Amino acid sequence: MRKIIIATSITLFNSISLISQNNFGELHGNFQVDAQYYNRDSLIGAPVVDEKILSNGFMNLWYTRGNFTGGLRYENYLNVMQGFDSRYKGAGVPFRFASYKNDRLEATVGNFYEQFGSGLVLRAYEERGLGYDNVFDGTRVRFQPVKGIYLKGLIARQRTFFALSSGIVRGFDAEINFNELIPGADSLKTTFIIGGSAVSRYQSDLDPTYKLPENVGAFSGRLNIIRGKVNFLAEYGYKINDPNATNGYRYNKGHALTATISYSTKGLGISLAAKRLDNFDFRSDRTASGIGANINFLPALTRQHTYNLPATIYPYATQPNGEMGYQAEISYRFKKGSPLGGKYGTEIVVNFAGTNGIIKNPTPNDTLGYTSPFFKASNKMFFRDFHVEIHKKFSKKIKATAMYLNWVYDKDVVQGLVGFGTIFADMGIIDVSYKINTKHTIRIEAQTLLTKQDTRDWATGLIEYTFAPNWFLAVIDQYNFGNSDETKQIHYVTTSTGYTKNGNRIMINYGRQRAGIFCVGGVCRNVPASNGLSISILSSF
């Protein structure tokens, strides 16, 4: 049986090769399978996995010929791995599309991803590693009537796991680039781009008591002005009354504003950003909560961290029903040969970001729920991140990064819990890499997080050895050395090794995984603790 499968797949690949050779178009795709064997480990609170082995897998196959593209994705969850939504059950083809494109027009039927502006009122995207996929299923047209004007229209339903959510989404977006549109304006020093979106969701009202709006509209306008080294971008969004599960079925309107201004020149970058969200959770199913059926995209206005402790212990997640935040970041490069730059130059990044709640004055006599002054934040701090990061290359062989972070994190608000309160944490990170020769590099990370709250102090140590161009081997230990309960002062040690060749990669991990929140872009998922052996194989072809 297995041989037949192998033989069939080889025949398939043969025909793929033949197709691409004979100019019958091109067939290509990618593949990934993740599987884990779970050990019992009551000490870290790992849930018992009856199946012992769980696995997620998918393959994309796209065919392109001339102006035509078509494709599909097969996914399976046998059974779905820990930390992913349990509504991923079994197997199926939740993604398939056909698309035609020429210079001015692109028409797609079936599944498609889309983003209007920054995604404030509409964005469908995927984060396969997090199990997030709110792809549309319907029809989309992109059209460019004249140079400088870009139009998009769509009507579709949205994927929720292996089903479609109940609402229908209709959307239209227009963008005008004046420098392209107006003859001769191309050479102007200032670039003007404006855009606007209108999105509407239809969902029938089956509620026996309330009269719920069946058509809910959300609108946004955006402006981008660029002059030399300065870039200004702002977007305002408005949503009509949309009583839904996340806002407590209140009838008030939604508002959102984001604005960024940045200045940059060789060796110096400055960016300032602010945002305000009020009742702006927008979904294609008013009863949905958690991750599912989101129409819009509201990422956190904070630096996206990648070092283990700041990235996974207290990551901030946007509060769509009310938050006001700011972020300032400066990066500067001390030149080679200057006193602070040394032989190779030194880079420094300073970032300060904070998010508070908004003021909500209750209005008990109506269904709106509250009023909120637009330009005022409440005193309730959800999150604050101040950090300084320095990169320095000392010689051809040695380079290092040092980072200090000071955080405030309201665990109750961000994670929707009770009784944890606000956490004040300091973190320090040192990352040194030593290049033994052109092929072998060894890298060491030492990190610590110090706090008097929650699970208290943590440390992470990492040793990574890479052998270019194919191999790596790493050991990471996360140690909760400060936990006030001594039985919970646990080492979470994981060993990983991986091999990469061309577009293919195989990775094996063995060890303990701490329970935590993993976030990419705007979404986070809770991953329970686990202990076991996992393997990941992926390929692009």
Place this chain on the structure above:
Amino acid sequence: MKKYLFLFLLISSSVLAQTDKTGRKLPSVSIVTLEGKNVSTDAFENNGKPIILSFWATWCKPCVLELTNMAELYEDWKKETGVKIIAVSIDDARNQTKVAPFINGKGWEYEVYCDPNADLKRALNINLIPHTFLLNANKEIVWQHNSYTEGDEIKLFQRVKDLIEGKVVQD
């Protein structure tokens, strides 16, 4: 019988795989310049010289390491082979406005584009970043690689030289 059939298929597939090293064209997808302008990947141009297409994000440490290491060698590479490096950022709305200050902060001299909803990343069937492609004069993908480890750039440049000298580009 089955065994022989299997062997035959295996050999024929590897033969075909050998002869089918090149040919995949860069897909035509709309992406955005740092000035907010929509452009098509059809506009990528390097006057018949090779192009290195590198996918990265401001939050991706190995990506930034790869581009930093290549930045130190880029002047020499250009002089020697005329190769152009195009860096495509898949940062979404959270970080997209930081891309230009980030690049300037680093002092990189690359041609940079944003692919904020991962349309190009998807069309090229990329699983994870960093993912780097080498394109020939006809903008066909002759080689690709995911992940980055220190020293990979040396082998990458060897492939650029092989390509220019008309040799078969292989791992």
